[in-house]
Amino acid sequence: MKRKLTSLWLAGCVAVAGCSKKEEPAVPEDSPAQPSRPPQGTIPREGEAAANPPVHVVVPADGGTATGQAQPAPGDANGSGTAQAGTIGSNGSGTAQAGGAGSGTAQAGTTGNGTSEETPPAPPPATAADLPPENPKHREWTAGNIELKRRPSLPVTLRSVRAGQHADYDRVVFEFDGEQLPGYQLEYVDKPIVQCGSGDETPVAGQGWLQVRLTPARxxxxxxxxxxxxxxxxxxxxxxxxxxxxxxxxAEVTWVLGNKSPNKYRVMELKGPTRLVVDVQH
Structure with a gap:
């Protein structure tokens, strides 16, 4: 009787245990195997992130993302985007901050025409305003100041200085290279007469010292x-x-005429060859 009760009790326990067991869902045979550990190179999750399971994204072999088509990187071969890294375009026409075709402005490198920044610029050509004509009033006798400013592109070279006597006046001729005269300023000055470079006093004969300043000249x-x-x-x-x-x-040449007295003088411009003439009355 006891053995019969024991058998019934065991059968009941087996039946109860079988009813409480849940069946696991079937896994399709073509499902990809789930990784047992994070892929190589994954940064370990710390803090609160460690409580959340990592999500592993599988990148398709065609280069796209898990959600759609691959996106082109900016600054690609067509140069339509903003290049983030790379080299400056070879034409140097614009500035490429980085990489790509160099369609922007070049911040580094040489210019497209190859001009060096160290090459000094050529002097600008003289204009009509820089080279005014002779003033006819300067041919009139005066004891005051005479001035005419000119700005040729380069200093004019003085070639000779000569003096001679005429019937009513003494003449000094300053002859220059080329066809252009420099600017000039004439005035009687007081002593001492000094050299512009050293500042040394220079004795000059006479009692009237007519200074002739030529600029730009050499x-x-x-x-x-x-x-x-x-x-x-x-x-x-x-x-x-x-x-x-x-x-x-x-670019300044200055001569002093030591006259017997501060007599009146006049100035004339002559061509063929280029000359500045100073006459001093007797």
């Missing part, structure tokens, strides 16, 4: 050799007793 060639050999002349004329060059520096 009295030397490209090698630094003086183009007027004599820097001091004593022509022994009725009025002009001495001529002294006191400056040839920074």
């Amino acid at each position: 009295g030397h060639d490209d090698k630094g050799q003086a183009t007027v050999a004599q820097r001091e002349m004593k022509p022994k004329l009725p009025v002009i007793q001495e001529l002294e060059r006191i400056c040839d520096f920074e």
Whole structure:
């Protein structure tokens, strides 16, 4: 009797255990195997993120994303986007901050025409405003100041200085290279007469010192050799007793006419060759 009750009790336990067991859903045979661990190179999750399971995205072999077609990277071969990295375009026409076809502005590299930044610019050509004509009033006798400003592209080279006597006046001729005269300023000055470079006082004969300042001009060639050999002349004329060059520096040439007295003078411009003439009355 006891064995029968024991058998019935065991059968009931088996039946109860079988009823409480749940069946696992069937897994399709073509389903991809789930990874047992994160892919290689995955950064471990820390803090609150460790409580959430990592999501592993499978990238298709055609280069797209898991949600659709692959997106083209900016700055690609067609140069339509903004390049984030790369080299500047070879034409150098614009600025490429980075990479791509260089359709923007170039911040680095040489310019497209290959011009060096160190090349000094050529002097601008002189205009009519820079080269005014002779003032006819300067041919009138005066004891005051005479001035005419000119700005040629380059300093004009003085080639010779000579003096001679005429019936009513003594004449000094300043001859230049080319067809253009420099600007000039004439005035009687007081002593001391000084050299512009050293500041040394220079004695000049006479009692009236007519200063002739020429600018932009030079009295030397490209090698630094003086183009007027004599820097001091004593022509022994009725009025002009001495001529002294006191400056040839920074595009300025200055001569002083040592006159017997501060007589009236006039200035004329002559061509063929290019000359500036100064006459001093007897």
